[in-house]
Amino acid sequence: MKKFNDPDFLLETETAKDLYHNHAAKMPIIDYHCHLIPQMVAENKKFDSIAQIWLMGDHYKWRAMRSNGINERFCTGKDTTDWEKFEKWAETVPYTFRNPLYHWTHLELKTAFGIEETLNPENAKEIYDKCNDMIKNDPKFCPRGMMEHYNVEIVCTTDDPADSLEWHKVVKEDPTAKTRMLPTWRPDAGMNIEAATWKAYIEKLAEVAEVEIKDFASLNEALQKRHDFFDSMGCRLSDHGIEEFYDEPYTDAEINAIMQKALAGTTPTVEEQRKYKHAYLKAQGEMDYASGWTQQYHYGAIRNNNSKMFAQLGADTGFDSIGEFTTAKAMSHFLDELNTEGKLAKTILYNLNPCANEVIATMLGNFQDGSVAGKIQFGSGWWFLDQKDGMEKQMNALSVLGLLSRFVGMLTDSRSFLSYPRHEYFRRTLCNLLGNDIEAGIIPFTGYEEKRVRQMVEDICYNNAKKYFQF
Template identity: 45%
Template sequence: MQPFLGPDFLLDTAAARHLYHDVAESLPIVDYHNHLGPDVIASDKKWDDIGAIWLEGDHYKWRAMRWAGINEERVSGAADFREKFNAFAEVMPRFLGNPLYHWTHLELQRYFGIRDLLSPATADAIWEKANSKLAEDSHSARGLLRQMKVEFVGTTDMPCDSLEHHKAIAQDDSINDMIVAPSFRPDQAYKIEMPGFMDFIADLSKVVGRSIESYEELMDALIERLDHFVANGCKATDHGIDVLRFAPPVNTAALNVIFEKRMTNQALEELEIAQFQTNMLVDLSRAYYQRGLVMQMHIGAIRNNNHRFYGSLGADVGGDSINDLPVAGPLNGLLGEMDRDGHLPKTVLYHLNPNMNEVIVSTAGNFQDGTIPGKIQAGSGWWFNDQLDGMERQMTQLAQMGLFSHFIGMLTDSRSFLSFPRHEYFRRLVCQMIGRWTEAGHIPNDRQLLDKLVRDVCYQNAADWFLDQPEA
């Protein structure tokens, strides 16, 4: 019997053990999509205690703690972080089978050298040892990234963001060993139906220094902000698309009418919302293509379902889940319009519903055009699917319906500076899968061939896209 999270965790074949320990384990990390705060990296923040770095804003943990019966005071409420940490330790033994059990103990091992299982009996000792480590320079924001050999951090930023912290990082010679790049996320612009749309237009008008009274003026302002992002190192864009809409494009005059209706607080028809979103996403995709940016599309969340939590705590607090709306028709329609003039950028498609894996992979295959290997990606298991079963299902369908060899691999999608062992989790799974394929005779036991496959999927493919450092 293997020890819990021992050296050969998940590595159940000789091939898997070789692939992980001799190839994947030492590779750097390109984390091309996350929600880390650039201000935290710019200031090289240190945390006072493990409760703060672990539990502040982490809706994964919040959901599980509520499920275990912890009251909100000790989850996201006014209790101090020692109380919240104690609550987390109290319920950790009940997390068996949930990826949080693996992630929590991988983080304790990798960052703090702690192999004890978190529980009420060990909480005091773990609290003291972890906090003593957090006081060291090795456990500042940058120190934590360096421990995991992170070469690229792709943050998530809104069009009106000043990017002042990215500028400060770029000018700081002490952090020249990693790239911290903003990613342009214009959700507020194309979600014309959302309550905050008019507020966004007002904010954008202030940032660009002129009024925005038409669709053309809105697009001009967005492109100006996009160029500001590119000037500050942007490599990728991101789009949260909870409801995927598609309608045949309409002319600018029709878009101006829709914009004016919304700005005068008139109700929009569903068709008008779809026309506006389709046209804006198509126009933005062309701008991304022209600037060599990667377009990411996160599809299929149903958000803010708990009205009580949303009213008291706001968004991103653990009230979101998987949607089951149609995707194949609108997604193919949207990508087809983006590709009509050959200006579809490199694209990563993620769907929160694992039942859509085959739809996403087969759709990605429709728009490969021979210009860039894996130009349209079936993105990694996202959110509820970044656990062993979810990642394996996604990669299996990609391998069977597309080309696994050109997969750009894992990302954290996290707000936590302790989340990077998730790349190890992913890499061990990749090696397990390939090792089992090898042992079963499904693929040849060719060390050179398999080593390259693991290196590419775990690092090199993403490095080629985001670091501009192709393999020699």
Template identity: 55%
Template sequence: MTTFLTDDFLLHSEVARELYHDFAKDMPIIDYHCHLPPEQVADDYQFANLGEIWLKGDHYKWRAMRANGVEEKYCTGKDISDREKFQKWAETVPATIGNPLYHWTHLELRRPFGIDDSLLNGATAENIWNRANEMLASPEFSARSIMRKMNVRMVGTTDDPIDDLRAHKKTAEDNSFSIRMNPSWRPDKSFLINATGYVDYIAKLSEVSDTEINSFADLCAALSKRLDHFAAHGCTISDHALDTVVYEEASEAELNNILSNRLSGSFVSEKEAAAFKTAVLIYLGKEYAHRGWAMQYHIGALRNNSSRMLSLLGPDTGFDSINDGLIAQPLSRLLNRLDEEDALPKTILYALNPRDNEVLATMCGNFQGGGIPGKIQFGSGWWFNDQKDGMLRQMEQLSQLGLLSRFIGMLTDSRSFLSYTRHEYFRRILCNMIGTWVIDGEAPKDMKLLGGMVQDISFNNANRYFELNIAL
């Protein structure tokens, strides 16, 4: 029997242990896609307690608590104390065995808090709460200090074109803080034309870009100005939530008519919405290629399934799931449309439905080139797949259908400053997978070769791919 969560957690061979401890463990973290609040980094935020840093906004935990029969008020209630919410989470933790939350919870208690002498449950909650809170009250556990403790070198936040990026500017100008916080361009609200708040959003985009938006060309001009603004603040990465992948062509006159109808208050047809979305994505893809940016497509979420809870709590509160729409043909046409003009940027494709792993892994091979190693990436296990089985499936398919050695590795996709242990989790799984290949005679026991590969996937590949030039 193996003891839970030792230094050799998830490492089941001597080769795996050597790869992790000698090559992967101490590599810095490039967290190129996350949802950290930029203001908390800029202000070096000091968290009030363990509940605030651990539970606030964490829909992973909320889903588990709801499944465990915890009342909603202990997840999202405004009149319940953080301590009460934490108690309900602690009582839920033992029920999460088999779920990655059990692993993540105890990894996060160990790093950065050093709490490794007890498992979290209802009985230990008070002791762990007090110990963690004592640490959180000190400057050594501020937002920036936690990032330093976890060996983070860069984070890429997720930002809307209308954002002023004031927090990024403040952080970049602070010479006392060496970790980069770069904005990432998330312009989805500009092309989701049938969204309820679309007209108001376009008014805001018009204001911040100082561009009157009455036509498709006007919209592109406004977005171009905001792209310039983002570039001036260090942005080199875009991100799109393609919950459904569509491809429809339309003339500029048709696009103008679609936009005009929507701005006048009318909703447009499904086909018109698809054509508008396609046109904006093509325009933006060309802009990314021209600017040397990388483009991320997160594909396949089915959002806001509970209309009742959406009306009560709003979006991003734990009521999303995996979609099962067909993606291969429209994605191929979208990428090809850019590639036809040699305007396809570096692209990262993420599958939320693991059924689509092979689709994306093979799609990447259709558009590689330009002398860029791994130009088109099959992105890491995302959201419901950023757990052991999901990570393994993604890496196995990538290794079989592409080049694992060129993979840019893990990201947290998280709102929490305690999520960096997911990089550790990923690296352990990676090293164990490669170690198993060696044990089974499927890879040579060349530790220099394999160790270099592990270090590349952990840090070096992302550093090169995003042209960050971060020194080790």
């Protein structure tokens, strides 16, 4: 029986072990999509406890705790201590067998704190105190120290067009910063015209951009000014969180009328919303192409399902789920529209429903044009799929229907500075897939082919992303 979380964790063959330990493990990390708070990086925030690093904002853990019968006050409450929250998480951990949270928890304890014991209620206080003592006395446990510890070369945050990027500027101008922090353009607030906050957001954007927004042309003028500013700050990616793709036909006059309706305080119809979102995303794609950026589309989530808890806690608190959308034709039409105009930027497509894996994997080939290796990418297993099973299914679909060798690899998509072992988790899973195929005789492993496989591992872990994003 293998020992849990030993040096060969998830590696089932000798070849997999060799590929991971001698090739994958040594590669730096490019975390090209995450939700870290830039101010924490700029100020190199000092945390008071592991609960603050681990449980603050982590809706993955909150969902598990709620499922385990833990009261909400120990997840998001303001009247409980850090220890009480950690204690309840420790009570939950032994109930997470076969959930990726169990693996992530112990990879993080081991790689950050050197703790190899499994967390449970009996040793929770001992582990809590040991971690807190290290956090208090070792600068490694500040944001920059943790990124340096995990060999993070570049981290791309997620930022609104109206953001000042002041904290990115601080890090950019700090000669002691060893990890580059770059912004990512996330213009969802201007797209979601049905939201009660849309009009106020447009007013804020107009103020920041110093452009009077009165129609679609002036909206794009304001966004272009901010887009240019983001580009000057090193931004190389956009990201769009959408339920589905939109391809409803529209005219400029229709879009202006829809905007006037929303600016007057009336919610557009569903058809009008879809037309506006189509026009908005198309304009964004054109900006990205002109700037040489990569555009990312995360689609397929049903967000804020629990209206009672949304009213109480707001978004991103653990009440989202996988959705069902018939979106292949709309996706194809949207990409084809940009491609026909010669304005299709490098693109990464992330699906949240695994039933769309083969849809995405085949969609890529429709728009590869030979200008860039892997120009259209199948994004790594996202959100509910960023675990062993989900990552294997994504890589298997990409392998049989595209080129796994050109894949730009993993990201954390996280709000925690302790989430970098997710890259290790991915790399171990990748090496295990390849190792199993090699030892089964499915992939040759002699001479030129052996060198190609080893290079393939290093490319997927780091080199492909470095080249693709032109960092």
